[in-house]
Each structure stands twice: as structure tokens, then as C-alpha cells.
Amino acid sequence: MKGIIFTEFLDLVENHFGLEVLDQILEMSEDQGIYTSVGSYDHKDLVKLIVNLSKTSDVPANQLQEVFGESVFKKLLATMPPAAAVAQSTNSFEFIRHVEDYIHVEVKKLYPDAVPPSFEFISETETELVLNYKSARCMSHVCLGLIKGCANHFEQKLDIQMKPLNETGSEVRFNITLVN
Incomplete structure (x- = not known):
């Protein structure tokens, strides 16, 4: 890490x-x-x-992870090159998709030994995004906080539901709905 x-x-x-x-x-x-x-x-x-x-x-540890994820979002965003596609995102869903397509790819290029979490996108509409978070580190509550930090950055209100897909917590489904 x-x-x-x-x-x-x-x-x-x-x-x-x-x-x-x-x-x-x-x-x-x-x-x-x-x-x-x-x-x-x-x-x-x-x-x-x-x-x-x-x-x-x-x-609770899960609450601490969530608060941490939310607070660290802007700091991590500031490390992105301004010309990067991820920095050009205009909403939360677009940004989240770029995390897998750009950020994790770049991390692997810079640090070949890195093993970032992965997102498997299940479905997406203008108002709903469903994805599976997979990480051996089992830190889905940090991911939840990062998503909340992303929503704050884009000034969007999101309803975020988490559902563990296994007992270890290494796979979690996120159902994210844009609230008007």
C-alpha cells in the first residue's frame, strides 16, 4: 500500500x-x-x-475507515495530473469509472508490485451505478468514504448501499443512486 x-x-x-x-x-x-x-x-x-x-x-473501525476515505479523497485527487481524463470528469459516476480505467492502470505502471483494488462494473444508467469492489485488503469502508468524498467534490447527493458478497469482505457490491 x-x-x-x-x-x-x-x-x-x-x-x-x-x-x-x-x-x-x-x-x-x-x-x-x-x-x-x-x-x-x-x-x-x-x-x-x-x-x-x-x-x-x-x-467503530468501519466508521473510522469511512471517515478516512472521505477525508483523503481531495488529497488523492490533487495528485492527479490536470490533463488526465480522471481530472476532467464532470460527475461522480464518470470519475468512479476512471478510477478503474485510469488510476489503477497508472498505479500498476508506476509501481509494478502494487495491487490496487478492482472494480467490476455491473450496470450503469444516468442515475444508478452498480459495481463490485474486490480487494484482498478488505477495506471496503475506505472505498465507501472515497465515494462519499467524490460525491462531495462533484456536489452530488448519492445514496450508497453496500452488500458483502463473501464472508471475508474482500468482495462487496456497491449500489450507488444519484438523488435529485
Whole structure:
């Protein structure tokens, strides 16, 4: 997992919970908290940090993942080249489609060892998008937050339903409806 995810998570914890809580969860996780935005790290370290933040804050881990995904959306968007098709998107559905068609493809070119999640698009109309999220990291709530961040960016109201497709959470169906 790319380091920008870790650095943004640590910033979020410090900004919303304080430096003392950040130090506490790093200690609980036996993590020095030394990450670079371009480095690659084991996603299990992020999971430990989230679980320990949940224990410390009494906020459910899934809710923390969702808040994180929503908050990190703009930061990740800012890393996109302005001329990229994804940056030219005009609505949430178009952007989400470009994540699979452009962002994940570019990530694999830049980092051949990267294994980003994948989206399998099931159906799409002007008002509804159905897709399956697949990731061995089982972080669909981060994906949910990213979709919410995307909707905020495009100033659209979306109704987003999630349905696990297996017991591990590595595959989740998202039913996303544009609300007028």
C-alpha cells in the first residue's frame, strides 16, 4: 500500500484526535510512524492503526475507515495530473469509472508490485451505478468514504448501499443512486 495513505491517516488522527492519541495508537501498534508518501508498506500496519484508534476512541473501525476515505479523497485527487481524463470528469459516476480505467492502470505502471483494488462494473444508467469492489485488503469502508468524498467534490447527493458478497469482505457490491 502506498505511503500517502499512511501519511494522510496519521495526519487525520493528529488533526481530529490529537498528538497524544496518535502517539498512543502508534505505541499500541508497535509502529514508529515513519512513512514517506512514495514508499510502499504492508496494509496490515494500517489495519492495526485503525483497530487501535477504534479501541482508543470507541469509534467503530468501519466508521473510522469511512471517515478516512472521505477525508483523503481531495488529497488523492490533487495528485492527479490536470490533463488526465480522471481530472476532467464532470460527475461522480464518470470519475468512479476512471478510477478503474485510469488510476489503477497508472498505479500498476508506476509501481509494478502494487495491487490496487478492482472494480467490476455491473450496470450503469444516468442515475444508478452498480459495481463490485474486490480487494484482498478488505477495506471496503475506505472505498465507501472515497465515494462519499467524490460525491462531495462533484456536489452530488448519492445514496450508497453496500452488500458483502463473501464472508471475508474482500468482495462487496456497491449500489450507488444519484438523488435529485
